[in-house]
Amino acid sequence: MLTDSHCHLASHKFPAEEVPALIQRAKENGIHRLITLATSLKDLDENITLANTYPQIFAAIGIHPCDVHITPDRYLEELKQRLTDASNKKNICAIGETGLDYFHPAPIEGGLSTEEYHARQRALLHQHFQLAAEHGKNIVIHTRDKESQQSLDDAVEIYKKYADQVHAVFHCFLGPWTLPQVQTILDLGGYLSYTGITTFKKAANTLQAAALTPADRIMVETDSPYLAPTPHRGKRNEPAYTLHTAQVIAKARGISIEELAAITEQNVNTFFKLA
Numbered sequence: 001m002l003t004d005s006h007c008h009l010a011s012h013k014f015p016a017e018e019v020p021a022l023i024q025r026a027k028e029n030g031i032h033r034l035i036t037l038a039t040s041l042k043d044l045d046e047n048i049t050l051a052n053t054y055p056q057i058f059a060a061i062g063i064h065p066c067d068v069h070i071t072p073d074r075y076l077e078e079l080k081q082r083l084t085d086a087s088n089k090k091n092i093c094a095i096g097e098t099g100l101d102y103f104h105p106a107p108i109e110g111g112l113s114t115e116e117y118h119a120r121q122r123a124l125l126h127q128h129f130q131l132a133a134e135h136g137k138n139i140v141i142h143t144r145d146k147e148s149q150q151s152l153d154d155a156v157e158i159y160k161k162y163a164d165q166v167h168a169v170f171h172c173f174l175g176p177w178t179l180p181q182v183q184t185i186l187d188l189g190g191y192l193s194y195t196g197i198t199t200f201k202k203a204a205n206t207l208q209a210a211a212l213t214p215a216d217r218i219m220v221e222t223d224s225p226y227l228a229p230t231p232h233r234g235k236r237n238e239p240a241y242t243l244h245t246a247q248v249i250a251k252a253r254g255i256s257i258e259e260l261a262a263i264t265e266q267n268v269n270t271f272f273k274l275a
């Protein structure tokens with residue numbers, strides 16, 4: 001059994017009435033748990049409701065870096081309130097999706113310069129780490145750059161300040177393995193999670209990183225509805241397709257799919273504090 005450690009089930013691409021079928025197709029492919037991540041105040045409660053409705057679903061709550069310009073400061077109180085609500089306690093398993101995105105320019109809406117936009121992303125990332133520390137949760141981080149590795153670098157620097165209290169997973173990790181940040185993340189106790197990009201022919205660096213990541217620090221995910229793996233590339237992604245990614249990574253590591261599942265399940269249980 002595998003867990004899709006990162007999907008967005010509240011996306012408009014997944015109508016609420018389709019969720020039981022998504023869970024069923026996932027199960028038929030050996031995916032027994034789905035971790036759905038909020039990205040904004042708008043999809044926060046829908047993600048929590050999914051986790052409170054279906055025993056296979058757990059939620060992470062946070063503000064995506066591409067949403068910080070339209071997120072009011074009171075978001076932090078909103079997240080705290082959800083975390084302390086007793087009916088959510090078992091089902092909110094982490095803080096995220098948060099992080100730094102230097103790939104996209106500052107959106108017109110919100111009126112921030114690109115510099116201000118990125119500064120706000122860093123401020124919110126600090127706040128998410130503090131929130132995670134206060135509530136005994138770990139944190140799911142997105143980074144993306146146009147060129148260089150500045151967002152990864154900045155996120156790792158921020159992680160350093162909280163690493164004695166919180167573990168971070170760098171989701172949709174692309175590699176290459178030779179990046180200096182990789183060793184720093186591992187030294188801090190962090191995790192690396194891999195998507196369907198590992199199945200793409202032109203992403204040898206990403207598959208190599210997935211092959212070399214220590215057994216106690218690797219997770220697999222879809223990031224669905226985005227990034228469908230081969231053979232579904234270009235179509236809507238869904239949690240069931242975690243299997244394609246897991247098969248490719250297992251092969252690259254020279255182990256069976258069952259062995260990869262055992263490794264990643266252990267890591268999911270530890271990181272998200274499940275089971």
Ligand SMILES: [Zn+2]
Nearest residue numbers: 006037097223
């Ligand atoms: Zn995501």
